[in-house]
Amino acid sequence: MTTETRTEILRYSAFTTDPAAGNPAGVVLDATAIDAERMLAIAAEVGYSETAFVTARDDRQRRFQVRYFSPLTEVPFCGHATVATAVALAERIGAGDLLFDTAAGEIRVATVIDAEGVAQAELTSVPTRSRPAGDEELDAALGALGWARADLDPALPPHVAFGGVEHLVLAAATRARLADLDYDFDGLAAVMRTHGWTTVQLLWRESADRYHARDPFPIGGVVEDPATGAAAAAFGGYLRAIGEVREPATIRVRQGEDMGRPSELTVTVDPADARVRVAGRAVPIAD
Structure with a gap:
């Protein structure tokens, strides 16, 4: 056999x-x-x-x-x-x-x-870390996405965040900007390979503890991920790094909605701990 x-x-x-x-x-x-x-x-x-x-x-x-x-x-x-x-x-x-x-x-x-x-x-997660994205990195990613700097939320600065692998974190200023995702697949993949990013995590903040996310994954041969636990861990570290989380907090991330595959990720962040917890359920898919 x-x-x-x-x-x-x-x-x-x-x-x-x-x-x-x-x-x-x-x-x-x-x-x-x-x-x-x-x-x-x-x-x-x-x-x-x-x-x-x-x-x-x-x-x-x-x-x-x-x-x-x-x-x-x-x-x-x-x-x-x-x-x-x-x-x-x-x-x-x-x-x-x-x-x-x-x-x-x-x-x-x-x-x-x-x-x-x-x-x-x-x-x-493993210990997370996050740093501001450089101008060259940001401009290359925005160009491939077809976004402008004006499309970003100024309260949530672009970062490269790590939670086991690296992700570029970009916060959209509006839910409409997040919903309108039509990017250059090969172009973004090339940018990601150059900088070693696994996904680009696009977010919109609904409230202090509620976010919507989309994660292009062209370097994996996938247009978009419906739920990205590694990016959620990195995002928790990002919130800690930029001072958005100053005491233990639970964040809900809604992802996959614009794909018709809604997902719910629960992210627990403690400012005193570089590790982030990410929780969710899972069910078998019938053959």
């Missing part, structure tokens, strides 16, 4: 309780015999923004080595695929704390299953 026929690929939608919403992820819970080339091929076949592969596991210690692949490349960390993988594991080995060893570092994930049998996972 070949490796291809043995490989079980699970499909989950993260940051939602509706399989038709949220961000779908592939999950391979036994990838011990699969090499990187095959993982990339599987991710391309699945076609989701990321597929997670558990390449080593210790169920007794609840510790797992995880790699993440988009259809085009391996990425060091992916939040929604982490949530999907954690939920898949909780459904099979029971709820509780998990530890994922990733290329970005150790990621602790707490899982619970509610009375209705729906699982939730809350990941704790």
Whole structure:
């Protein structure tokens, strides 16, 4: 029997309780015999923004080595695929704390299953950081997006934020600007490759604890992510860095709405801790 026929690929939608919403992820819970080339091929076949592969596991210690692949490349960390993988594991080995060893570092994930049998996972990011975006970086990104500086919210400065991988964070001045996303796919991908960004996180602030987000992901071969846990972690660090969060706070991020795949991400930020917690539910997608 070949490796291809043995490989079980699970499909989950993260940051939602509706399989038709949220961000779908592939999950391979036994990838011990699969090499990187095959993982990339599987991710391309699945076609989701990321597929997670558990390449080593210790169920007794609840510790797992995880790699993440988009259809085009391996990425060091992916939040929604982490949530999907954690939920898949909780459904099979029971709820509780998990530890994922990733290329970005150790990621602790707490899982619970509610009375209705729906699982939730809350990941704790690696230490976050954030810095102002340079003029050259900003102008290149805005040019590819077809945005102007006047389209940005002056109260939320452009930054490059890190929560396992780097993201350019741009806050739109209006909800209408965020909704009107029609960008140069190849042009933005080139800018992102130059600067090492995994997504561009576009946001609009509805209130102090409620944001709307969109995340172009052209370097992964995907026009847009319906929910981006890694970017949400980076965003929490961004809010801490710019002084928008001065005491422990919970932020709700609504993403995917403009794609018809609404997602809800819960971001918990403590100004005294560089790590950010990101929580959401996940449900299986029927074959």
